[in-house]
Amino acid sequence: MPATSSAAATVVTSPELMRCIFAHQCGVYEDILPLTKLLPLHLSNRSLYFLMIGNYPVFRHHLDHFAQGFTPWLKVNGASSLPRLFTCVDSMPFTVELFAACVGHLDIVDFMIDHDYVDPSIPLMDLAAWAGQLTVMTHLLTRKPRDKTSKHHTLTPTTLDWAACNGQLNVVQYFTKTMWARCTTDAMDGAARCGHLDVVQYLHANRHEGCTTDAMDRAACYGFLDVVQFLHVHRQEGCTHRAMDAAATGGHLEIVQFLNERRDEGASSDAMDGAILNGHLNVVKYLVDHSSVSTSSVDVLHAALALGDQPMTAFLMNRFCLEGDFWSDEDNHHNDVVDYGIITGF
Structure with missing residues (x-):
């Protein structure tokens, strides 16, 4: 009997057997x-x-x-x-x-x-x-x-593009020096967008695919001043007004200053709108004092009020009050703005 029990126990406790039994069951x-x-x-x-x-x-x-x-x-x-x-x-x-x-x-x-x-x-x-x-x-x-x-x-062009975008310089170097592989302008564009200056520099020095205006536009958007400066000095593709628009929206003041002082693409009203809506007062002040950029809509100014950004609201009210009757224009229904200024002491 003990021998039989022992044999039975061995069978029912066998992991391999249990897996075969449970293979067709849910769970x-x-x-x-x-x-x-x-x-x-x-x-x-x-x-x-x-x-x-x-x-x-x-x-x-x-x-x-x-x-x-x-x-x-x-x-x-x-x-x-x-x-x-x-x-x-x-x-x-x-x-x-x-x-x-x-x-x-x-x-x-x-x-x-x-x-x-x-x-x-x-x-x-x-x-x-x-x-x-x-x-x-x-x-x-x-x-x-x-x-x-x-x-x-x-290996496809996408392969090296991906490596460059994620800053994998070792991969880019290997498939440039040891085993040549193709890539596209997405390689430098992606490396610039993600702030990988070393990859951007290597691609510039060792390959011919180049980049597009997206490189500087995206580097500016994400706050990579060193990449923006390198592309400005060493590349000819340049950027678009979206570079300063995005930099202002993201609050990257140094990049806004650099682009405004060193390049001619300028910015659109999106720069001021984005800076206001995201509370970047230092950028708004710079744009007001050093560029011709203005906001595109009174709705943006109302939004600054709705967001409760008191320093931004105070600056905008003082600025626009000095420059005209924007805040009291009945056709634009700005009485609520004036009332807000009275209530808050602005």
Whole structure:
């Protein structure tokens, strides 16, 4: 009897047997359940990808947290258990693909490709380029691709564009010096937009694709004065009025000053409107004193009142009162503005 009981216990406690029994039942395995809680619910599947290209530092924070739970699980269960994981959690294949590409886990990269788990719409090569994983990229180039996975082993202009945009200078250098790869103007445009001056300088010195006016426009928008200055001195593409418009809206006074004093594109009323609505009083004062830019609509001035920005309101009231009867124009219905000034003591 004891022998029989022992044999029965061995059978019913066999993990392999239990997995076979539970394979066709709904639910999540006990060892997999903790993995489902490693990422916030709103970051499942595609949203994690968009976070990667939209805010890479935050993406890496979440990916590192995922790795803390996933790596020990993988060490215990091995890559052969990935299909079980993917069956339980629909969003997990793409999450694991991102993990493998971004941390350089070549075994998982190979497993995902060999078992057709890679996302067909997003090349692994581009993901690795974005993350600066040169080891993964060269590994993919040495693999013999099958027809279904050929795009994951191919360098396209988008590949280098992605690397440049995310500041991966090592990738840009390698595929310029060691193995030439194409890129487009999106490379320098993207690097400038994200403030990667070293990449912008390298592309300027070592490649011929150049950039567009988007480079300086976007660098100004996001406050990268050093990039704006470099492009102004070394490139001929220039910018548009959107550069100063966006810089003013973002409160980047030094860039507004630089563009106003060094370039001729000027700005539109969007510059003043954006600075007012976002409370950048120092920028508004500069534009009033050093440019011909003005606001486009009385609605913008009313909005400053509605936002409760008292310093901005005081400046605008004093300025416009000095320059005309704007605030008391009955046709424009500014009595509420005058009343506000009386009530607040402006």
